[in-house]
Amino acid sequence: MRIISVFGGSRVLEGSAAYREAYELGRRLALAGYAVANGGYEGTMEALSRGAAEAGGYVIGATCDLFNPAQPTRWLTEERRTPDLYTRLQTLISLGDGFIALRGGIGTLSEVTLVWSLLQAGQLSPRPFILLGRHWRLMIECFGQCTDMGSSIRALAQVADTVEEAVSLLKAWDHAAERGLAPTPIRPPAR
Numbered sequence: 001m002r003i004i005s006v007f008g009g010s011r012v013l014e015g016s017a018a019y020r021e022a023y024e025l026g027r028r029l030a031l032a033g034y035a036v037a038n039g040g041y042e043g044t045m046e047a048l049s050r051g052a053a054e055a056g057g058y059v060i061g062a063t064c065d066l067f068n069p070a071q072p073t074r075w076l077t078e079e080r081r082t083p084d085l086y087t088r089l090q091t092l093i094s095l096g097d098g099f100i101a102l103r104g105g106i107g108t109l110s111e112v113t114l115v116w117s118l119l120q121a122g123q124l125s126p127r128p129f130i131l132l133g134r135h136w137r138l139m140i141e142c143f144g145q146c147t148d149m150g151s152s153i154r155a156l157a158q159v160a161d162t163v164e165e166a167v168s169l170l171k172a173w174d175h176a177a178e179r180g181l182a183p184t185p186i187r188p189p190a191r
Helices: 017-031 044-054 085-095 106-121 135-146 163-178
Strands: 003-007 035-038 059-064 078-082 098-101 129-132 158-160
Touching (some): 003 106, 017 035, 017 044, 035 044, 078 085, 098 163, 135 158
Parallel strands (some): 035 059, 098 129
């Protein structure tokens, strides 16, 4: 089973638009046959886990001793407890056959930039790396203006405006890989 590691924020409340988006992403990933991995606690992590679990999916939570006594979300199928944030992030990255990032805080930003850097350096083999939401376009534009990031590095990340588009990008990537094509970012047809 292919695992998609999803990064996102913990400060999202149930019933909010961000919670509903994460829930829908988890649900759609599970229905498409993907397992999901995330940080295992509240906010978008809970919403994603709940959506996937309620759709019959497999959910891995990489929790961290640093956050004791916080309890992991009840929607996990499997908990992988880690001693610190470094090991937690390493666990999520090593589990991921692909990555999706939701809106989050500085922790999410660090997760995104590390995955991006590992893909750029070739330390991770090519795999889907999707930033979900229009807000990421502004971040990429800012990176382009404030760093030496070139277009080839920017191309390692794909921005999906919707959950449907994100799942479509994953399926297109998998379809290309099954046909033996070089794993490069694939865009769905223009609407």
